[in-house]
Ligand code: SF4
């Protein structure tokens with residue numbers, strides 16, 4: 001089975017600092033988007049059961065090599081990095097174009113796995129768009145995967161219901177965090193993985209150019225603003241538990257954290 | 261020779277013992293290459309020699325007795341036990357000496373080297389005190405006779421006392437047949453021997469000027485002499501019976517806990533030859549290093565075995581070190597995890613591993629049979645045999661994951677064990693295995709992930725590490741490159757809102773005292789204590805090397821820290837990775853400032869305070885007095901003690917990574933500790949460790965004692981009495 005996992009070397013938003021109203025992107029820390037690791041873990045467990053090869057694919061800065069090493073250490077077999085000329089300023093349409101061309105350059109696939117969204121942009125668009133672009137069926141928000149012959153049986157998490165679907169391969173799946181707990185490769189595995197291949201493509205290698213991608217990208221950044229959310233600092237103190245709970249609930253309702 | 265059977269029993273016993281002993285030694289060295297086993301044995305012999313012929317022997321003798329007394333004192337209820345044991349060991353040593361002198365003086369044995377004559381002495385006449393031996397009576401016999409009876413009395417009463425404790429007082433829940441057997445067989449041997457001696461004295465009518473040295477038998481003989489018994493027949497029968505008991509006793513040494521007679525001394529010699537104080541534990545300060553990351557990176561060979569999947573993955577040293585266990589149960593009694601009702605008893609850990617150890621031989625035989633089957637082409641048997649052989653060695657059933665994660669590495673078990681077993685070492689080794697295999701639950705995964713990604717266990721942003729020092733007058737190394745001291749803050753006081761106050765107090769005190777100090781600020785990372793104790797050796801080394809590089813790049817020489825975990829790691833563990841710094845715990849540093857008059861008190865504490873010994877400060881590093889003296893100097897009232905204090909201190913439950921995850925238990929350790937404090941009745945508990953604060957304050961919440969009892973670090977208290 002040939003599995004391709006798309007992974008983003010995303011901004012580590014927890015480390016993002018706001019300086020005079022602007023997020024500081026320069027030198028900001030990056031890491032592999034958490035949910036993409038779930039996708040890799042899902043790929044590994046499929047490989048463990050049914051055999052195959054796992055390729056991870058990333059469209060991002062050259063520093064993403066570090067992240068890819070980690071995925072290789074987890075158990076992916078090959079890694080491909082398409083160097084992003086625009087420093088992350090392209091939209092999902094352009095990203096998908098690059099990813100699709102890269103996948104077409106590979107020797108086919110049975111399954112493409114993506115995270116349901118990335119931790120920075122959180123658009124949830126790359127997976128579905130990529131499926132459309134490659135003209136394969138897709139199953140989104142998947143919380144469990146089973147392989148049955150040439151079909152995939154997947155359970156989708158649709159917030160208030162679970163939906164089980166059966167789709168023939170090849171196809172694309174986006175997974176949720178709940179699907180598994182990604183393993184943490186130990187240091188030895190990472191060191192060993194440094195011997196696995198990482199192929200680096202320039203967009204020109206895929207027959208693209210910066211201009212062309214910018215054309216495809218319909219997103220134009222006008223300005224980037226950062227704003228800090230202050231805590232509400234409400235403390236319910238010195239009250240009997242029942243009353244305190246009632247009060248807490250009424251606050252949560254007011255803030256729309258809870259809905260009726 | 262008149263007493264034929266005696267020698268036969270003795271010989272059979274010896275033969276069994278030699279075979280059994282051989283098997284046990286095999287279990288130590290199996291799976292190590294021959295050259296290594298050879299090296300191991302020569303190393304042991306060599307170090308034994310060099311120990312004996314150097315001044316280390318003084319350490320050993322001092323350490324041994326000091327150790328026994330201190331250990332006995334650890335359990336004040338059992339002082340009698342300690343004295344018994346000391347008397348027992350002294351008498352035992354004297355007996356061996358007397359025996360040697362005696363054997364040296366026997367004409368028939370003179371031609372043999374001493375280590376052979378020692379073992380063949382029971383074939384000689386003198387042994388039976390018979391007529392022929394009396395003819396050659398010397399002062400050496402007299403000495404031997406006296407010591408012998410003296411020793412016999414001590415040992416019989418000691419063992420009777422033990423049986424009483426086991427059967428009547430039920431110190432352990434279950435009566436263990438093996439325990440009773442071991443006690444009983446020695447008693448039987450000595451009693452039959454004393455009786456045989458008595459019958460000899462009567463049967464041969466040995467003159468009292470000689471017989472009196474065997475004072476006990478002599479006394480018996482004067483009492484029984486007038487009974488009209490066939491003494492000569494009895495003489496034969498009793499000596500043969502005692503021979504039987506001796507044979508059984510010797511034969512059972514390798515198969516029962518009596519084995520500790522052989523391995524106990526090896527263990528104790530090893531420990532005391534380092535000259536360590538008994539109030540400091542011998543294992544834990546510096547965990548074993550299965551590999552050196554620097555070397556691996558150099559050679560690019562990353563195939564190293566980490567942790568213990570099977571019993572064979574333990575080093576020979578670790579295997580030997582488990583064997584002397586005498587099942588006294590002290591480790592279990594002092595274990596906070598056991599007290600809290602967790603699925604962990606340090607004694608069970610040792611016993612389980614010991615039972616696994618014994619399977620090595622069987623597994624090797626099965627493996628050998630698999631080879632034979634292969635050679636004979638018995639296809640059906642090959643795989644099942646080798647499978648069985650492998651299965652025997654697995655530790656899955658012996659060290660359950662829950663047990664492995666229940667330990668706080670507090671070291672109470674190690675401190676109290678009379679034969680110096682490092683009870684929790686295998687637990688750490690097992691964690692290393694689980695981490696390597698990625699067999700962790702998601703919470704533990706997250707802790708490791710946080711440490712790897714954010715260099716702190718909370719998973720808080722790296723860039724927030726210096727938030728605590730906003731608005732304080734603290735310089736970083738970047739701003740003041742020539743400080744005298746570096747103040748190492750640690751993760752807990754950098755990120756935890758409550759514990760930041762310790763760091764703030766420290767800054768206040770250090771500034772008031774005019775100390776030229778800096779902090780690392782954003783360049784500080786976790787010291788790695790949690791990573792190492794949770795079994796992620798590789799990441800620990802990575803972190804340690806990175807920290808050492810930063811510290812060295814600024815040419816840091818002296819480090820102050822208020823966290824005993826950082827203190828222990830920086831001081832004892834970084835050395836092996838090229839980081840040799842002078843590390844000072846704040847309790848000692850602040851005490852020094854006080855003593856030198858660098859800080860002025862504007863008030864004193866008027867509250868009674870109770871001091872809680874943090875494990876990594878006390879048991880691990882022997883710092884017990886500094887924080888107490890400091891508290892005493894700033895207080896009007898006496899510093900009180902917990903029921904369990906100093907080396908006996910009861911863990912707050914935070915060590916070994918336990919602050920960050922939960923383990924199923926009946927009652928939290930911290931709650932047990934708080935209950936102890938409640939009984940004593942104080943309002944202020946002083947500690948010298950941020951984890952203790954976290955854990956104990958959590959217990960206050962659980963018990964609803966918030967506001968009634970306060971928990972403070974000594975630095976916080978000191979900062980209050982010197983003013984802002
Ligand atoms: S180190 Fe402490 S918690 Fe761990 S087994 Fe020993 S006594 Fe129990």
Ligand code: SF4
Nearest residue numbers: 585586588589591677
């Ligand atoms: S204290 Fe030592 S000898 Fe006693 S049971 Fe525990 S490990 Fe065994």
